[in-house]
Amino acid sequence: MDIEKLTKAQIVLLTLLVSFVTSMATGIVAVTLMDQAPPGVTQTIQRVVERTIETVTPNTQVITEKKEVVVTERNLIAGVVEKNLESFARIKKIDDETFTDLGIFVDRTGIILTSSEGILKDGSYYIVNNKGENNSLTLLDLNADKGIAYFRVVNPEGKIFKPIFKTVSIADSSRLKLGQSVAALSGKDSTEILTGIVSSFIEIELAIKDEVPGLGNSAEEIDKEIIPKNTIAGLKTNILASDIVAGTSLLDLEGNIIGINIDSNKSSFIVLDFVNQDLQTISSLSKEVVSLTE
Structure with a gap:
């Protein structure tokens, strides 16, 4: 296949295919490495992920003030x-x-x-x-x-x-x-x-x-x-x-x-x-x- 003769549409499709294959390969490698990694490394990665999520979506608490009316x-x-x-x-x-x-x-x-x-x-x-x-x-x-x-x-x-x-x-x-x-x-x-x-x-x-x-x-x-x-x-x-x-x-x-x-x-x-x-x-x-x- 002569890459120089490819049209713009074919080039875009080829780029998407390469990106998809690369991401799949990266995912497989990452999962394999996580399974083989020591527990300390896994816990560190989980903490980083949790901190990142808390930064993006901060925990907001709604404080409801209760007023008690006492009728004597x-x-x-x-x-x-x-x-x-x-x-x-x-x-x-x-x-x-x-x-x-x-x-x-x-x-x-x-x-x-x-x-x-x-x-x-x-x-x-x-x-x-x-x-x-x-x-x-x-x-x-x-x-x-x-x-x-x-x-x-x-x-x-x-x-x-x-x-x-x-x-x-x-x-x-x-x-x-x-x-x-x-x-x-x-x-x-x-x-x-x-x-x-x-x-x-x-x-x-x-x-x-x-x-x-x-x-x-x-x-x-x-x-x-x-x-x-x-x-x-x-x-x-x-x-x-x-x-x-x-x-x-x-x-x-x-x-x-x-x-x-x-x-x-x-x-x-x-x-x-x-x-x-x-x-x-x-x-x-x-x-x-x-x-x-x-």
């Missing part, structure tokens, strides 16, 4: 108080401006639930909210047996306000647990925050009038066919009774109202499962009164 019980209680302050008010007598009870708004039209302790049917009352604002009250219902009373806020002309009041959220009593943390809104002259735990339940089948007014003189007087077994009527806490005033509201750490105190001499509270039914009754009665006056 104190923070939860502060949020609970802030959530309910606007739904909380003091009830006072108009004639001598003395404190009577604490109350909570249970309806946006200004219906307040409170203890019946110290409330008289022919008495005149007003409320002072957390901002120090005063509003007159009209008595809607006084149930001494149940230990509660309902008022409605009215303006000086006796008219009902528009639905502007912030109401409480009532807790589901079936979800209450012994030992759970609770907070209470109390205080005659200024707001006092009391904390404790649920120490025991007062169940309807075991309740007596001395513990929960309105449940009859004995368990036998209760209609057990219409009341589920072990229904919670109230609960006791480890909060000092001396710090509690009538109408003190008890809250869970989610900001829901668990119950209210109807006896300032005890650290017990009645649960509020009955409120929605009472509001329906009050609403129907109010509509009847309005229709008669129109």
Whole structure:
């Protein structure tokens, strides 16, 4: 074969062939030498290769910073108080401006639930909210047996306000647990925050009038066919009774109202499962009164 007569394309192909054969031969020789080389030489070559790879592709580590947010019980209680302050008010007598009870708004039209302790049917009352604002009250219902009373806020002309009041959220009593943390809104002259735990339940089948007014003189007087077994009527806490005033509201750490105190001499509270039914009754009665006056 006369190399001088080869075309450019043939020369390129010949060069590629020679390069391929050379690389094959080099590889075979290298593998043969590696197999025959002492272990020290092999390890040195491997280290050189590893260092070369690390230089080309450096090992980059991604550092993830973890921030742990700790929510303390104190923070939860502060949020609970802030959530309910606007739904909380003091009830006072108009004639001598003395404190009577604490109350909570249970309806946006200004219906307040409170203890019946110290409330008289022919008495005149007003409320002072957390901002120090005063509003007159009209008595809607006084149930001494149940230990509660309902008022409605009215303006000086006796008219009902528009639905502007912030109401409480009532807790589901079936979800209450012994030992759970609770907070209470109390205080005659200024707001006092009391904390404790649920120490025991007062169940309807075991309740007596001395513990929960309105449940009859004995368990036998209760209609057990219409009341589920072990229904919670109230609960006791480890909060000092001396710090509690009538109408003190008890809250869970989610900001829901668990119950209210109807006896300032005890650290017990009645649960509020009955409120929605009472509001329906009050609403129907109010509509009847309005229709008669129109």
